[in-house]
Structures are given as structure tokens and as C-alpha cells.
Amino acid sequence: MNKLYIFLKYFFIVVWTVFVVAPFLWALTTSFKDFQSVNGGVTYIPWVDFEPNLEGWKVLIKSPAKGGVDIIEPYFNSLFVTCTASLISIILGTLSAYALSRYTFKAGFVKNNDITFFFISQRIMPPIVLSIPFFLFLSSISLLDSLTGLIVVYIVLLMPIAVWIMVDFFNKVPREIDETALIDGCNPYQAFLKVVLPNSIPGLIVAGMFCIIFGWIDFFFAFILTFTEVQLLPVKIVALNSSVTPWWSLSASALVSVAPLIIVAFIVERYLSKGNLSGAIK
Amino acid sequence: MNFKHKYFFLFPGLFVLIGILIFPIIFVVRLSLSGWNSYNPGLDYIGLENYIRLFTDDPRFWESFFRLSFLSVTTVILQYVIGFALAHMVWKDIKFKRFFRVLFLVPMMTTPVIMTVIWRTFFHESLGPVNDLLSVFGVAPKWLTDPVIAKFTVIIVEVWQWTPFMFLLLLAGLLSLPKEPFLAAAIDGASPVRKFIYVTFPLMAPISIGAIIIRLIEASKIMDTVYVLTSGGPGTSTETSSFYIFIKGLREFQMGYAASMSFTYLIIMIISLTIIAKVLTKVLLKE
Numbered sequence: 380m381n382k383l384y385i386f387l388k389y390f391f392i393v394v395w396t397v398f399v400v401a402p403f404l405w406a407l408t409t410s411f412k413d414f415q416s417v418n419g420g421v422t423y424i425p426w427v428d429f430e431p432n433l434e435g436w437k438v439l440i441k442s443p444a445k446g447g448v449d450i451i452e453p454y455f456n457s458l459f460v461t462c463t464a465s466l467i468s469i470i471l472g473t474l475s476a477y478a479l480s481r482y483t484f485k486a487g488f489v490k491n492n493d494i495t496f497f498f499i500s501q502r503i504m505p506p507i508v509l510s511i512p513f514f515l516f517l518s519s520i521s522l523l524d525s526l527t528g529l530i531v532v533y534i535v536l537l538m539p540i541a542v543w544i545m546v547d548f549f550n551k552v553p554r555e556i557d558e559t560a561l562i563d564g565c566n567p568y569q570a571f572l573k574v575v576l577p578n579s580i581p582g583l584i585v586a587g588m589f590c591i592i593f594g595w596i597d598f599f600f601a602f603i604l605t606f607t608e609v610q611l612l613p614v615k616i617v618a619l620n621s622s623v624t625p626w627w628s629l630s631a632s633a634l635v636s637v638a639p640l641i642i643v644a645f646i647v648e649r650y651l652s653k654g655n656l657s658g659a660i661k
Numbered sequence: 662m663n664f665k666h667k668y669f670f671l672f673p674g675l676f677v678l679i680g681i682l683i684f685p686i687i688f689v690v691r692l693s694l695s696g697w698n699s700y701n702p703g704l705d706y707i708g709l710e711n712y713i714r715l716f717t718d719d720p721r722f723w724e725s726f727f728r729l730s731f732l733s734v735t736t737v738i739l740q741y742v743i744g745f746a747l748a749h750m751v752w753k754d755i756k757f758k759r760f761f762r763v764l765f766l767v768p769m770m771t772t773p774v775i776m777t778v779i780w781r782t783f784f785h786e787s788l789g790p791v792n793d794l795l796s797v798f799g800v801a802p803k804w805l806t807d808p809v810i811a812k813f814t815v816i817i818v819e820v821w822q823w824t825p826f827m828f829l830l831l832l833a834g835l836l837s838l839p840k841e842p843f844l845a846a847a848i849d850g851a852s853p854v855r856k857f858i859y860v861t862f863p864l865m866a867p868i869s870i871g872a873i874i875i876r877l878i879e880a881s882k883i884m885d886t887v888y889v890l891t892s893g894g895p896g897t898s899t900e901t902s903s904f905y906i907f908i909k910g911l912r913e914f915q916m917g918y919a920a921s922m923s924f925t926y927l928i929i930m931i932i933s934l935t936i937i938a939k940v941l942t943k944v945l946l947k948e
Binding site: 391395405508617643645 | 762
């Protein structure tokens with residue numbers, strides 16, 4: 380019984396591992412292929428099945444004038460938009476979450492929970508509902524096709540995540556520590572900055588990681604709200620997927636786009652095994 | 662505590678969010694009452710005409726909605742079962758625990774559209790590895806061009822992409838469980854299966870509900886994958902609500918009609934998610 384269970388367990392883990400890794404391996408081998416080895420039938424192992432070359436990778440850093448795709452600028456655009464929007468969302472979201480966790484609000488029938496729900500409910504909003512008005516709204520203040528416009532939109536996507544994680548986190552930080560700070564003569568802002576925030580770093584990191592993930596992986600808004608002036612990485616890569624698809628550079632660029640978030644996976648796992656994430660998600 | 666300060670903490674975030682959103686939301690409602698299209702751009706007023714058309718004369722919208730329900734419910738159930746199994750397996754000590762945890766998280770860190778482009782080549786009917794390996798058995802499913810199989814391709818890709826999120830939420834939940842009930846079960850000599858049914862699963866019920874609801878919310882937005890993988894095709898067999906609204910609004914520029922669909926869709930989503938949350942709470946928490 381026990382042996383069967385252990386066997387099944389490892390069997391399942393191995394199967395899932397293969398499933399998770401398969402598309403990455405496929406992308407990795409494909410990135411070293413050329414036109415011939417892609418279209419001449421399915422090949423797997425470099426040097427045995429096909430002759431590897433670096434064309435798929437080289438083309439990524441060439442300028443468009445020389446027939447390259449130049450993903451460097453979209454790459455930094457993506458990094459900039461994601462990080463800026465995440466940072467603003469974390470700052471504003473943390474302040475609001477602190478207020479919602481520590482003070483009571485009442486305006487008519489609206490109470491703390493309703494305000495928290497208002498923040499989180501923005502995630503329910505399907506992007507498509509907002510896309511049309513955002514399109515017209517940004518074009519009316521001429522922020523369409525600009526980094527600023529995208530950051531504004533991403534704040535709406537990311538702030539709910541920050542509030543959701545931080546409210547739960549602050550609820551777990553004992554109230555006594557800010558009360559002690561207040562008695563010791565801090566004003567509420569000092570208490571927040573000097574006492575509460577340093578005790579909330581794990582929560583801030585988890586919230587930050589989630590914001591970065593959900594900012595980095597967005598395609599829809601970048602696709603609808605930008606055209607030529609500003610291009611984000613996902614849009615650029617998907618645009619490669621045209622009539623004659625260059626599988627090799629597509630695969631190479633996909634791998635490049637995944638790379639920075641692998642670090643995020645390690646950070647999330649680290650805080651997960653320390654048990655800090657458990658408070659953040661419930 | 663002091664009363665004035667609390668507003669300084671709350672308001673920046675709240676007002677930024679409201680400030681960005683108030684215009685779009687009011688605008689969607691107003692737009693849905695207009696006949697804005699590419700021939701006639703502008704906010705005229707045509708009353709409820711769009712809504713009447715939607716409810717009486719547009720089976721495609723409702724088909725796409727039921728398709729979306731099917732896809733999102735199926736993927737979330739699969740993600741929950743697989744995610745729970747995986748989380749349970751790497752919860753206690755196994756070899757290379759941290760390696761597997763990180764590995765199982767990686768797919769959710771990848772951009773769905775970009776991975777979908779890879780999946781497209783992966784499932785390519787003549788040049789992809791899947792059909793090449795399956796040709797040993799003499800079968801060659803049309804992953805992207807068969808109306809039925811294309812739905813399952815979308816499900817496979819979605820499960821690959823988002824099971825890690827379920828896994829993360831459930832593993833975080835498992836790690837936060839109290840130790841005492843498990844000690845008690847161990848003293849009683851409960852078998853692993855009984856321990857799971859009577860201890861682990863009930864303790865995990867509240868976290869499960871939260872995770873399922875969060876995933877349903879996110880799954881109902883499925884759009885990127887469909888756009889790149891099948892473009893809603895073949896025909897309309899993988900078209901979801903978001904994608905249909907996208908076609909009407911930003912491809913055919915029937916802005917007014919698309920807005921009325923968006924608004925209707927939003928209301929349906931809020932109502933059905935509330936009902937699902939209530940039902941799940943009843944079933945899982947009170948037997």
C-alpha cells in the first residue's frame with residue numbers, strides 16, 4: 380500500500396515535470412534551427428538530427444535595418460512599465476491597505492470590508508470591458524501609444540493585488556507594535572514608516588512579486604493601447620508570428636522573455652517555504 | 662487612534678483607482694446606449710436598442726458565453742485537482758523538494774501569449790513534435806483545426822499555464838495548517854488516505870474555496886491564449902465572450918454594441934461568481 384503510494388507519487392511528479400519542461404526544451408532546440416531543419420520534418424537533437432546555428436539568437440540583437448527584429452527596446456519598455464506600475468501600485472496599495480487594516484471607516488452603509496472589496500473587485504472586471512473606454516479615454520488625452528498611458532492602465536490591474544495581499548498581511552502584524560510606537564511619541568506616519576513597514580517586508584516582497592508577474596505577463600492592454608511608438612515585449616514577439624513564422628527567433632525571444640521571471644519564481648519559493656506567504660493568501 | 666490621519670493613508674490609493682476608473686465605467690454605460698460604429702462614430706442616443714439586439718438577435722454572444730463557461734469550469738477543476746495533488750506531494754519532505762517547487766511555479770511566470778506561440782509550433786499538425794511522436798501509433802489529431810480537439814488544446818495550454826497558481830495558493834495553505842490535528846491522527850494510527858479525507862481536506866476547505874474563486878475570476882478572462890492559438894477558430898468553435906466582444910468592438914468598430922455586450926457580460930460575471938462562491942461555501946464548509 381505504502382510502496383504503491385510512493386511509486387504513484389513519483390510517477391505523477393515525473394509526468395508533470397516532463398509536461399512542464401517539454402515546451403521549454405522544444406523552444407530551446409528550435410531556437411538553434413534554421414529554415415531547412417524546421418520545415419524538413421520534425422527534428423530533436425542538435426548535431427544528430429540537424430546542424431545547429433545561432434541565427435535565431437543573432438537576429439534578436441540586430442537592428443531592423445539589417446533584417447533583425449531588435450527586441451532590446453521592447454524588452455526595456457516592458458521592464459520599465461512593469462516596474463514603475465508595480466512600484467506605484469505597491470506604495471498606494473500599501474498605504475490604503477494599512478488604513479483598511481488599522482482604522483475603521485464608515486460612510487453610510489459603506490464599511491471597511493466594502494472598501495476592500497471595491498479594490499479587489501477590480502480584478503473581476505474583464506479587460507475587454509475596460510479596453511474600449513480606455514482606448515477612447517487615452518486617445519482623448521493623447522496618451523495612446525505611450526509608456527505613461529500604459530503605466531496608468533497597469534496601476535488599475537496591479538493595485539488590487541497589492542491591496543489584497545497587504546490587507547491580510549497587516550491584519551497579521553500585531554496592533555501592539557504601532558500602539559507602542561504611538562505611546563513612545565511617534566506620530567502615525569512615523570509609526571507606519573519606522574515600525575510597521577520594517578516588520579512587513581516579507582508581505583511587501585510577496586505583493587511586489589505578484590505585481591511584477593501580473594504586469595509582465597499582460598498582453599491584452601499593451602496590444603490594444605500601443606501601436607508603433609511604444610512596443611512591449613509580448614506584442615513584439617507575437618507580431619513575429621506572421622505569415623512566414625521564423626520559429627527559431629520566435630523560440631529564442633520566448634526564452635529571453637521568460638528569463639527574468641525565473642528569478643521571481645525563486646524568490647516566491649523562498650518566502651513560501653519560510654511560511655510567510657501563507658498569511659498573504661487566504 | 663487618531664481620526665484625521667486615516668484618510669491620508671486610505672485616500673491616495675482609493676482616489677487614484679477611482680480617478681482612473683470612473684470615466685471608463687460611466688463611459689461604457691453611456692456608450693452602450695449609443696449606435697457608435699465605423700460609419701457613424703459619435704455618442705448619439707438610441708435607447709436600449711443594443712440590449713434588445715443582444716438579448717433577442719445574437720445567439721453567437723450566448724454561444725461564446727457558454728463556451729467560456731465550459732472552458733473555464735473545466736480548466737479550473739483540472740487545475741484544482743492537479744494543483745492539490747502536486748502541492749500535497751511536495752508539501753512533506755521529498756527529494757529535491759525546493760527544485761520541484763520552483764519548477765512547478767515556473768509556467769505561471771511566463772507570458773501566456775508568448776508561450777502560446779511556442780505551443781502553436783508544438784501542436785503544429787505536420788511540423789510539431791506532438792504529432793511526430795503520436796505518428797508511432799498511427800494517429801495525427803488536428804490539434805488546431807478540428808472544432809472539438811481545438812477546445813481541448815486550449816484547455817491543455819491553460820492547465821499548463823495556470824495550474825502553478827493553484828499549486829502556489831494550495832501549497833501556501835498547506836504550509837500554514839496547524840500541526841495538532843495531524844499529530845492526533847498519527848496517534849490514532851490513521852492511514853494516509855483517511856488522514857487526507859478526514860484531516861487535510863476539511864482543514865483546506867476555506868483555502869480551496871478562495872483559490873477556486875480567484876482562479877475562476879482569472880480564467881473567465883481567457884483571451885490571449887485563444888487569440889494566438891486558434892483566433893477563435895476553426896469557425897467560432899473556441900471563441901469566448903471576451904474574444905467576441907473584441908472582434909465586434911475593436912475589429913468591426915461597433916463600439917456601442919460592444920459596450921452593451923461588455924456591460925451585460927460584467928453583470929452576468931458578478932452574479933454568477935457570487936452564486937458560485939455561495940454554493941461552494943455551503944458544499945465544502947457544511948458538508
